[in-house]
Amino acid sequence: MKFLAEIFGELGGTLLFLKTIMTTLVNKKIRRSDVFTQIWSVIIASFPTTAMAGFFVGAIMTVQFALLMNEFGALGYLGGLSTSATVREIGPLLIAFMLSGKVGAFTSAELGTMRVTEQIDAIRCLGSDPLQEIIVPRFIGIVIASFFLLGFGLIMSIFGGMILGDIFAGVNFQEYLRHIPTVVNPVSILFGTVKCGSFAVVTATVSTYKGFTTTGGAKGVGKAVVSTSVMTMILIVLMDWFTSFIGDIVLQIARGYRS
Amino acid sequence: MISLFTETFLGVFRPPFRKKEFFQQLHFVANTSLAIIVFCVSFAAIVTILESSFHMKLVIQNDSMVPGFAAVLILRELAAIVTALLLASRIGAGYAAEIGSMQITEQIDALKMLGIDPINYLVVPRFLASIAGTMMLTVIANVFCLLSAILVSQLYLGFTFGMFISSMHRFVHFQDIIFSMIKGACFGAVIPIVASYFGFNCKQGAEGVGHATTNTVVLASIGIIVVDFILSYTFSHIY
Amino acid sequence: MKAETKVGILGVFCIVLLTVFAYLMGVISPFSNTKELFVAYNYAGGIEEGSPVRVMGIKVGKVKEITFDPSFKMPNGEEAKLRLKISIDKKAWSSIRKDSKFFINLAGVIGEKFLEISAGSVDTGEFSNGDYVRGEDPPRIDQLISQGYGLAGKLLEVVEKNKGSVTSVITQLDHLATNVNKTLVLLDKATKNREVAKLLDNAIKISDDLAYLTNGMRSKKAEETYELMHKLLFRLEPMDGPAIKKFFQQEGIKAHLF
Numbered sequence: 001m002k003f004l005a006e007i008f009g010e011l012g013g014t015l016l017f018l019k020t021i022m023t024t025l026v027n028k029k030i031r032r033s034d035v036f037t038q039i040w041s042v043i044i045a046s047f048p049t050t051a052m053a054g055f056f057v058g059a060i061m062t063v064q065f066a067l068l069m070n071e072f073g074a075l076g077y078l079g080g081l082s083t084s085a086t087v088r089e090i091g092p093l094l095i096a097f098m099l100s101g102k103v104g105a106f107t108s109a110e111l112g113t114m115r116v117t118e119q120i121d122a123i124r125c126l127g128s129d130p131l132q133e134i135i136v137p138r139f140i141g142i143v144i145a146s147f148f149l150l151g152f153g154l155i156m157s158i159f160g161g162m163i164l165g166d167i168f169a170g171v172n173f174q175e176y177l178r179h180i181p182t183v184v185n186p187v188s189i190l191f192g193t194v195k196c197g198s199f200a201v202v203t204a205t206v207s208t209y210k211g212f213t214t215t216g217g218a219k220g221v222g223k224a225v226v227s228t229s230v231m232t233m234i235l236i237v238l239m240d241w242f243t244s245f246i247g248d249i250v251l252q253i254a255r256g257y258r259s
Numbered sequence: 260m261i262s263l264f265t266e267t268f269l270g271v272f273r274p275p276f277r278k279k280e281f282f283q284q285l286h287f288v289a290n291t292s293l294a295i296i297v298f299c300v301s302f303a304a305i306v307t308i309l310e311s312s313f314h315m316k317l318v319i320q321n322d323s324m325v326p327g328f329a330a331v332l333i334l335r336e337l338a339a340i341v342t343a344l345l346l347a348s349r350i351g352a353g354y355a356a357e358i359g360s361m362q363i364t365e366q367i368d369a370l371k372m373l374g375i376d377p378i379n380y381l382v383v384p385r386f387l388a389s390i391a392g393t394m395m396l397t398v399i400a401n402v403f404c405l406l407s408a409i410l411v412s413q414l415y416l417g418f419t420f421g422m423f424i425s426s427m428h429r430f431v432h433f434q435d436i437i438f439s440m441i442k443g444a445c446f447g448a449v450i451p452i453v454a455s456y457f458g459f460n461c462k463q464g465a466e467g468v469g470h471a472t473t474n475t476v477v478l479a480s481i482g483i484i485v486v487d488f489i490l491s492y493t494f495s496h497i498y
Numbered sequence: 499m500k501a502e503t504k505v506g507i508l509g510v511f512c513i514v515l516l517t518v519f520a521y522l523m524g525v526i527s528p529f530s531n532t533k534e535l536f537v538a539y540n541y542a543g544g545i546e547e548g549s550p551v552r553v554m555g556i557k558v559g560k561v562k563e564i565t566f567d568p569s570f571k572m573p574n575g576e577e578a579k580l581r582l583k584i585s586i587d588k589k590a591w592s593s594i595r596k597d598s599k600f601f602i603n604l605a606g607v608i609g610e611k612f613l614e615i616s617a618g619s620v621d622t623g624e625f626s627n628g629d630y631v632r633g634e635d636p637p638r639i640d641q642l643i644s645q646g647y648g649l650a651g652k653l654l655e656v657v658e659k660n661k662g663s664v665t666s667v668i669t670q671l672d673h674l675a676t677n678v679n680k681t682l683v684l685l686d687k688a689t690k691n692r693e694v695a696k697l698l699d700n701a702i703k704i705s706d707d708l709a710y711l712t713n714g715m716r717s718k719k720a721e722e723t724y725e726l727m728h729k730l731l732f733r734l735e736p737m738d739g740p741a742i743k744k745f746f747q748q749e750g751i752k753a754h755l756f
Contacts (some may be wrong), residue, residue, distance in 0.1 A: 032455050048475055049481060052481055052484075052485075053484050056484045056485055056487075056488045060336065063488075063491050063495055064331075064332065064336055064491065067495055068328060068430075071430075081314060085310065085314065088310060089306065089310050090421055091314065097344055098477070100348070100477035101347075101473070102436060102473065102477045103467075105472060105473040105476050105477075106469070106470075108469075109468075109470065109473055110466075111470020112469060113464075113466045113469055121321040144332050149366075152388055168492070192481060217354070218363060218464065218466075218467075218468050219360050221356075221466075221469045222352075222355075222356025222357070222359060222360055222468045222469070222470050225352055225434070225468075225469055226348075226352040226353050226356055227351065227473065229348035229349070229472075229476050230345075230348055230349045231293065231410050232348075233299065233344070233348050233349075234298065237299040237302045237303055237341075238302060240302065240303070240306050241303075241305050241306050244305075244309055244310070248309065248456060282501055282502045283501050283507055285505045286501035286502075286504055288507050289505060290504050290508055314746075395509060395512040398515055398516055399511070399512055399515060401519070402519060404520070405519075424522055425550075425557065427522075428523070428548075430548075431523065432523070433519075433520055433523045436516065436519055
């Protein structure tokens with residue numbers, strides 16, 4: 001019971017924090033240069049990670065799909081299928097995992113350190129709002145940067161899939177690329193983008209919340225980082241299911257109206 | 260990091276064996292993560308079923324093969340890698356923070372002063388516990404993933420339990436779960452090595468601990484994906 | 499609770515789950531009591547170890563083992579070099595009889611191969627565990643196709659070789675057709691001849707006579723006769739062959755007596 005109450009407390013706290021961020025975002029003026037700095041630093045920090053992970057995930061998907069497609073003798077569809085799976089599902093999920101590991105943990109560690117060394121209190125003492133000065137630029141930065149990273153990651157994963165398709169399954173580059181547009185449609189891409197955006201919002205909210213409410217020295221910072229990464233992972237998986245579910249319903253409604 | 264790995268690996272065979280520590284760590288790795296992993300993996304299975312049904316309908320206008328396909332994907336990739344990534348953020352970050360704060364409060368130097376090898380005392384039990392724990396969790400995750408996949412396919416797509424199982428028979432073999440366990444063990448080995456490497460090299464101050472944990476999560480995740488690729492490629496010649 | 503105990507419980511749980519998985523995959527099956535049969539084939543198109551065995555379309559077992567045995571002969575002396583060991587669930591065992599047939603069949607999207615056993619009739623006996631049976635070799639589609647190819651090739655060859663004669667046959671046929679055409683035209687003209695007119699006259703007379711005859715048949719007496727015949731046939735109908743035979747024999751005897 002106590003455990004449940006704790007979970008709901010965490011969830012409620014995070015949601016309230018998101019609400020505060022949103023009101024700040026709407027009501028107060030955000031310095032534009034801050035936001036751009038944040039976007040840039042997030043992209044720089046996670047670009048190699050995302051690229052590498054994307055490459056290998058594309059490769060893994062291709063190997064697995066090649067094994068399955070071989071049973072049907074439909075190796076031609078390999079490129080289309082593995083790209084579609086990556087665009088719709090694996091890509092956003094992976095980018096979100098990497099983002100939560102790299103940027104989420106980093107942000108909460110940074111904010112936690114600020115909190116523990118009383119820099120945040122100092123900002124408040126100087127008469128400016130720490131939410132406006134620190135949190136909101138980071139929040140926007142993470143969300144916007146995630147889309148760029150999604151693009152990079154997807155391109156890398158297609159690249160990895162192409163190379164492995166050639167080495168492992170004997171599907172040459174043209175064949176691999178030719179089938180991509182037949183399977184991947186704009187709705188899939190929109191789907192992937194929406195997913196990525198929702199994961200980024202989750203990551204940004206949780207990491208800033210956890211960092212902002214850190215207590216208790218260096219050990220507290222470590223604790224905040226651990227709980228950030230665990231919580232983002234769980235929430236990301238949940239959001240993944242949720243967006244799939246909602247997307248399905250929306251698609252069905254759209255089809256129903258059209259026909 | 261490689262030297263740390265070899266030292267740890269050699270340390271496994273070197274007495275003293277710290278049984279109590281090992282069991283405590285195993286409890287931390289396995290039992291406390293169990294609920295989270297089962298929860299996450301079940302949701303991942305739901306998404307997999309829905310997505311693979313979508314793709315099947317797209318390509319061959321028929322979703323009768325979905326259970327087999329989804330079961331193969333779950334057993335070969337999904338369960339093991341989701342478990343490992345979750346553990347990387349939970350266990351890896353936890354170890355890095357723990358060892359890192361020990362490092363900056365000079366507890367590790369104190370251990371050395373007392374003549375206790377910190378690798379033997381700290382890393383080896385964690386290493387073994389992580390391997391054993393990840394293996395066990397992978398099996399549990401596999402089975403729960405399949406169970407929730409069965410449930411979902413029953414609700415959304417109308418496959419009964421028997422249909423799911425017989426469709427699975429066509430694609431899945433018993434070796435798959437063994438391979439998945441091997442994968443789990445390898446991932447389990449990656450996590451504590453990365454974590455303790457960053458923990459030992461932690462810089463002073465609160466920022467140092469934060470950096471160590473961040474780097475651990477990232478590097479462990481990438482390491483897991485790379486190891487997964489290598490293992491998938493190797494196993495694909497055995498299937 | 500101690501940490502060790504919890505870990506132990508988890509480990510046991512894990513092993514239990516593994517066992518359950520193995521049971522579901524059919525690697526170990528402690529509860530099912532299966533019986534085994536050996537089925538011999540000369541060709542078993544694409545069947546593998548682990549392929550399902552179905553009786554009347556329901557899965558009841560699987561192929562356990564495939565062995566090559568070049569010197570094996572059936573009791574009646576027929577050679578059958580491939581031996582499949584199949585396991586069959588006990589609940590289906592009693593529907594497989596000595597006259598059941600063992601086919602190899604295709605099913606599903608990707609053409610999964612399975613071994614189909616037709617249900618035998620109740621009169622014949624059951625198999626006992628570990629019997630040897632001769633299976634029905636499936637038709638080899640590849641062979642059929644290759645034979646078809648051969649046939650087509652030979653046809654082509656024949657046509658190519660006798661190109662001249664074939665064309666001459668065709669031209670002759672053409673000539674024949676034109677000749678027939680000419681004859682028909684001549685005949686058409688010939689109808690104007692007198693003899694034909696005579697023939698037609700005769701024909702009209704004959705038909706008149708016929709009409710007179712049939713008129714007689716249409717009298718009342720004849721109708722009564724028809725009715726009687728009809729009734730008789732109606733009564734005869736339900737009787738089966740032997741009874742009719744008997745009846746006629748008796749009648750015949752009576753006829754002789756009188």
